[in-house]
Amino acid sequence: MMDWTDRHCRAFHRVLTKRALLWTEMVTADAVLNGDRQRLLGYSEAERPLVLQLGGSDPAKLAEAARIAEGFGYDEVNLNCGCPSERVQSGAFGACLMAEPDLVADCVAAMRAAVSIPVTVKNRIAIDDLPARETLFTFVDKVAAAGCTVFTVHARKAWLRGLSPKENREVPPLDYSLVAELKAARPGLTIVLNGGITTIDQCREHLATFDGVMLGRAAYQTPGLLGHVDSALFREGAPIAAASAVRAYEPYIAARLAEGSSLHAMTRHMLGLFTGQPGARQWRRILSENAVKKGAGLEVLHAALAAVEKIEA
Numbered sequence: 202m203m204d205w206t207d208r209h210c211r212a213f214h215r216v217l218t219k220r221a222l223l224w225t226e227m228v229t230a231d232a233v234l235n236g237d238r239q240r241l242l243g244y245s246e247a248e249r250p251l252v253l254q255l256g257g258s259d260p261a262k263l264a265e266a267a268r269i270a271e272g273f274g275y276d277e278v279n280l281n282c283g284c285p286s287e288r289v290q291s292g293a294f295g296a297c298l299m300a301e302p303d304l305v306a307d308c309v310a311a312m313r314a315a316v317s318i319p320v321t322v323k324n325r326i327a328i329d330d331l332p333a334r335e336t337l338f339t340f341v342d343k344v345a346a347a348g349c350t351v352f353t354v355h356a357r358k359a360w361l362r363g364l365s366p367k368e369n370r371e372v373p374p375l376d377y378s379l380v381a382e383l384k385a386a387r388p389g390l391t392i393v394l395n396g397g398i399t400t401i402d403q404c405r406e407h408l409a410t411f412d413g414v415m416l417g418r419a420a421y422q423t424p425g426l427l428g429h430v431d432s433a434l435f436r437e438g439a440p441i442a443a444a445s446a447v448r449a450y451e452p453y454i455a456a457r458l459a460e461g462s463s464l465h466a467m468t469r470h471m472l473g474l475f476t477g478q479p480g481a482r483q484w485r486r487i488l489s490e491n492a493v494k495k496g497a498g499l500e501v502l503h504a505a506l507a508a509v510e511k512i513e514a
Contacts, residue, residue: 394410483512
């Protein structure tokens with residue numbers, strides 16, 4: 202979700218669900234140590250609970266980055282061991298770390314020693330030609346021995362040779378049964394299922410087996426489904442209608458516009474909000490064509506919403 206789940210996106214998602222745990226895009230430990238921390242780590246309190254997702258493979262650097270994250274007020278820090286992008290591979294972290302469970306264990310131990318907030322791991326079931334069951338169980342057992350108790354498992358292999366990052370999200374077959382086997386064999390661990398989950402009904406079905414579910418691209422591309430999370434999965438409140446979410450997000454947009462942010466920086470995360478509903482095409486068209494214009498303001502958002510509501514009426 203790099204370049205997608207920035208702070209504007211998370212603020213938007215938070216108006217749709219108060220209970221879901223939101224994650225940042227992956228940030229490298231080197232960037233945290235050497236970059237503009239306010240730009241990389243800044244967030245609004247309304248986004249919490251919030252997880253900072255870190256990339257890296259140097260225990261000392263990850264420990265310092267985790268300490269900085271705790272100082273910023275993050276509720277959890279997660280070590281990414283699942284991203285298959287070429288940029289991640291060149292840095293020898295992400296999914297590459299599935300082949301180095303001892304190093305991951307060292308990283309987790311260093312991070313846990315540095316902070317009091319939870320340190321968790323996101324991983325694949327295996328990479329390339331490594332045997333899936335043996336790789337997954339060995340990885341989880343060694344990292345759990347270092348003190349990690351929460352694993353978010355993308356139920357696919359990552360093929361670091363021959364497949365693009367996009368293909369790695371679609372081509373390798375999902376193996377939910379293997380992750381379910383892990384949960385049954387390691388009941389003391391918190392196992393969150395990730396990969397291929399696109400509906401609230403699927404979430405409910407998987408929650409009968411797993412401790413949690415993660416929505417990635419489905420939440421971004423069809424964010425309206427997040428409006429049903431609290432009511433359907435947490436039994437709290439009523440569903441949040443798409444139009445209501447737009448109005449709830451408007452004060453945030455207005456505040457950021459006043460600070461100099463562009464309208465497009467925020468509305469780009471909202472294009473799929475009305476997917477499957479009357480007026481969805483008009484919503485996308487008005488925002489796509491007009492939010493990018495210099496000086497675009499709330500009038501563009503109002504016009505897009507009015508077009509949807511006119512068709513619905």
